[in-house]
Amino acid sequence: MNLTTLHKDVQRFLLVQSALRAILTFALTETWLDPSVHNSELFNPEFNVFISDRKFALTNMTRGGGVVGSSCIAEKSSDPVVQEDNYHPALEITCNLIERTKTLFAVSINADDDVQVVLWAEEQEYKTRQKRDFITLDPSDVPKIRVKRYEDQRRIYKRPMVAPVVDKTFNDELWSQQWYLRDTRTRYDLPKLDLNVLPVYKEGISGKGVRISILDDGIEYTHDDLRENYDPDISYDCNDDDSDPLPRYESTKSNSHGTRCAGEVAMSANNGKCGIGIAFNAKIGGVKMLDGLVTDRIEGTALSYAQHLVDIYSASWGPNDDGKTVDGPGRLAKEAMQRGVTHGRGGKGTIYVWASGNGGSKNDNCNCDGYLASPFTISIGSASQRGEFPWYGEACASTLAVTYSSGAYKDQMIATTDLNNGCTIKHTGTSASAPLAAGIIALGLEANPNLTWRDVQHLIVWTSELAPVVENPGWQQNSAGLWFNNRFGFGLMNSFGFVSTAVNWTTVPERKTCEVVVDFKLQNVSFTFNMPAKILIPTSGCKGTHQEIKYLEHVELKTNINYTVRGALQIHLESPSGTEVQLLATRKLDKSDNGFVNWTFMSVMTWGEVAEGIWILTVSDTMGPESNYGNIGETTLILHGTKQLPNHMRYGPRNYNHNYNRIHDRVGTSRSQFNEDVFYNNNILDYYNTIITHFVNEI
Ligand SMILES: [Ca+2]
Ligand SMILES: [Ca+2]
Numbered sequence: 048m049n050l051t052t053l054h055k056d057v058q059r060f061l062l063v064q065s066a067l068r069a070i071l072t073f074a075l076t077e078t079w080l081d082p083s084v085h086n087s088e089l090f091n092p093e094f095n096v097f098i099s100d101r102k103f104a105l106t107n108m109t110r111g112g113g114v115v116g117s118s119c120i121a122e123k124s125s126d127p128v129v130q131e132d133n134y135h136p137a138l139e140i141t142c143n144l145i146e147r148t149k150t151l152f153a154v155s156i157n158a159d160d161d162v163q164v165v166l167w168a169e170e171q172e173y174k175t176r177q178k179r180d181f182i183t184l185d186p187s188d189v190p191k192i193r194v195k196r197y198e199d200q201r202r203i204y205k206r207p208m209v210a211p212v213v214d215k216t217f218n219d220e221l222w223s224q225q226w227y228l229r230d231t232r233t234r235y236d237l238p239k240l241d242l243n244v245l246p247v248y249k250e251g252i253s254g255k256g257v258r259i260s261i262l263d264d265g266i267e268y269t270h271d272d273l274r275e276n277y278d279p280d281i282s283y284d285c286n287d288d289d290s291d292p293l294p295r296y297e298s299t300k301s302n303s304h305g306t307r308c309a310g311e312v313a314m315s316a317n318n319g320k321c322g323i324g325i326a327f328n329a330k331i332g333g334v335k336m337l338d339g340l341v342t343d344r345i346e347g348t349a350l351s352y353a354q355h356l357v358d359i360y361s362a363s364w365g366p367n368d369d370g371k372t373v374d375g376p377g378r379l380a381k382e383a384m385q386r387g388v389t390h391g392r393g394g395k396g397t398i399y400v401w402a403s404g405n406g407g408s409k410n411d412n413c414n415c416d417g418y419l420a421s422p423f424t425i426s427i428g429s430a431s432q433r434g435e436f437p438w439y440g441e442a443c444a445s446t447l448a449v450t451y452s453s454g455a456y457k458d459q460m461i462a463t464t465d466l467n468n469g470c471t472i473k474h475t476g477t478s479a480s481a482p483l484a485a486g487i488i489a490l491g492l493e494a495n496p497n498l499t500w501r502d503v504q505h506l507i508v509w510t511s512e513l514a515p516v517v518e519n520p521g522w523q524q525n526s527a528g529l530w531f532n533n534r535f536g537f538g539l540m541n542s543f544g545f546v547s548t549a550v551n552w553t554t555v556p557e558r559k560t561c562e563v564v565v566d567f568k569l570q571n572v573s574f575t576f577n578m579p580a581k582i583l584i585p586t587s588g589c590k591g592t593h594q595e596i597k598y599l600e601h602v603e604l605k606t607n608i609n610y611t612v613r614g615a616l617q618i619h620l621e622s623p624s625g626t627e628v629q630l631l632a633t634r635k636l637d638k639s640d641n642g643f644v645n646w647t648f649m650s651v652m653t654w655g656e657v658a659e660g661i662w663i664l665t666v667s668d669t670m671g672p673e674s675n676y677g678n679i680g681e682t683t684l685i686l687h688g689t690k691q692l693p694n695h696m697r698y699g700p701r702n703y704n705h706n707y708n709r710i711h712d713r714v715g716t717s718r719s720q721f722n723e724d725v726f727y728n729n730n731i732l733d734y735y736n737t738i739i740t741h742f743v744n745e746i
């Protein structure tokens with residue numbers, strides 16, 4: 048069978064489920080190989096074909112019917128992502144297309160006897176994937192010299208100082224710099240900053256038995272502070288196709304990112320070297336995949352490498368945060384994650400933690416990042432040590448929570464391991480936040496190994512704290528009583544809250560998915576500048592079917608939108624209970640007229656709300672230019688959640704502790720509310736002690 052005839056329809060993607068005997072031929076046509084890519088430097092001479100049966104031999108590659116070479120290699124795939132289910136047993140053929148021409152290529156595959164099926168084939172494009180640190184300083188953050196214009200020196204208010212506490216919990220050289228793990232305040236007018244992890248260590252929990260894989264540019268596992276916790280079984284080098292993920296050393300240290308992320312999670316404690324990882328007894332591994340051109344195959348391999356061993360994958364990278372990219376995982380990456388949550392951790396589901404992006408100064412919006420929009424990833428943003436949203440941060444409806452990271456110029460950054468057996472206190476960006484979240488989750492998995500991937504998300508929603516970041520704009524309370532903010536998700540992660548709640552956790556009920564195809568009949572799908580489209584989407588939440596949903600988790604909106612200037616678009620989705628969630632904000636730099644093609648937006652903000660009722664989708668443009676116009680095409684609302692009420696919600700809405708890591712005595716605001724003596728005597732350990740007592744009483 049010659050599949051050349053299919054090329055018009057299939058274009059760059061081919062899905063063929065035909066059975067045939069003896070000789071299988073399919074063609075890569077010039078429409079399939081994008082000529083612009085084809086002729087550019089980025090032309091990728093590699094594509095993948097997956098065959099459902101191992102019994103075949105690849106004989107030759109033909110061009111226009113004539114043999115031009117035999118450079119295709121057929122082998123049983125080593126990628127776990129292609130080894131299961133319908134791809135099992137899978138064979139991967141990598142063909143090197145030697146000639147860069149626009150002429151038709153054909154690959155002939157000689158099957159020896161049995162039925163062969165080509166399941167799919169796809170040209171592997173190179174993707175731009177950016178590490179989420181190495182932030183250039185925002186111009187507004189460049190320090191300027193400003194002289195205080197006090198008239199009278201005596202008027203200067205002296206803030207209460209605290210003698211620096213000599214904390215000998217750990218002897219590591221950077222321990223005193225790990226402000227996000229312990230209370231290093233020297234002034235009470237600063238909030239207590241830590242991620243509340245010391246009480247977890249006191250319970251003897253430090254990540255033992257949990258394996259975390261850092262998907263990045265390698266890992267310096269020979270480092271004195273990583274060696275002990277390094278796990279070669281979960282480590283791999285996708286860039287060089289070998290089992291050694293040691294980074295490539297360059298004078299610019301551009302490959303230190305993975306080593307920095309790994310150290311935050313699992314630096315050894317009490318060895319005098321660098322600092323302590325937040326889960327300092329967890330096992331850490333690394334898949335090197337960012338040091339070179341990235342393809343879907345590489346991402347798919349990384350996201351499923353040693354899937355039977357890995358508990359948590361942490362990724363601090365993604366599509367360009369340039370304010371104009373709309374990109375997400377390809378087929379293999381998606382499939383790797385789907386399999387991870389289905390089969391990983393013995394069926395309880397692999398945990399994927401993802402950095403929410405550093406495009407804030409470019410007005411980027413993480414709703415346009417498909418890795419974050421995946422329900423399978425836990426999207427983690429950043430808060431600065433002042434409890435503020437950092438200038439590099441991106442807002443979106445898929446953000447689940449934040450942890451600390453760098454902020455404005457003078458704010459402290461994150462301490463971790465660096466290349467050449469070094470240490471740094473300058474790890475930055477959402478890159479630094481995601482691994483801290485991965486570490487906290489590791490602590491929770493040690494405390495309760497039975498947590499599923501959804502339990503982990505429910506726990507984050509239920510225990511992340513509003514109070515330390517409450518002074519930022521944008522907080523809303525949804526009808527399930529949960530506070531959310533598209534810059535902070537459900538708040539700042541609280542390690543002790545997370546772990547102590549995990550201990551007695553009841554697994555959440557079965558996940559249901561209810562798809563609602565939007566009926567555009569009698570609805571106006573066209574819209575222009577200042578004339579929004581408002582679409583009503585009524586649903587029963589699949590009532591009476593096997594997929595009935597009462598209580599929401601993730602809400603996805605898969606849509607097609609044509610518009611003259613994509614960056615001018617805003618999308619809002621109002622839930623049946625009246626919670627309005629922004630699914631897309633304007634992006635000034637995105638001038639594309641491509642619109643959104645089968646793009647899936649995702650929101651966690653209506654978590655716990657009821658599914659049934661009328662959802663209202665509003666697509667608008669208030670930015671212009673006035674000549675803008677467009678329309679909404681095929682759209683599906685995909686609701687995920689449970690029919691039964693999750694156990695932890697049985698006792699009513701969540702109680703928030705509004706004193707958690709409270710900002711004491713903020714200058715000019717609350718100072719007068721405190722009697723200083725009482726303040727000194729009683730507030731030092733304040734909530735920290737209360738919660739310990741609470742925990743001890745509970746168990
Ligand atoms: Ca290597
Ligand atoms: Ca150490």
Ligand SMILES: [Ca+2]
Pocket residue numbers: 366367368369403404405406411412413416441
């Ligand atoms: Ca982004």
Ligand SMILES: [Ca+2]
Pocket residue numbers: 418419420421422423424425426445
């Ligand atoms: Ca996500």
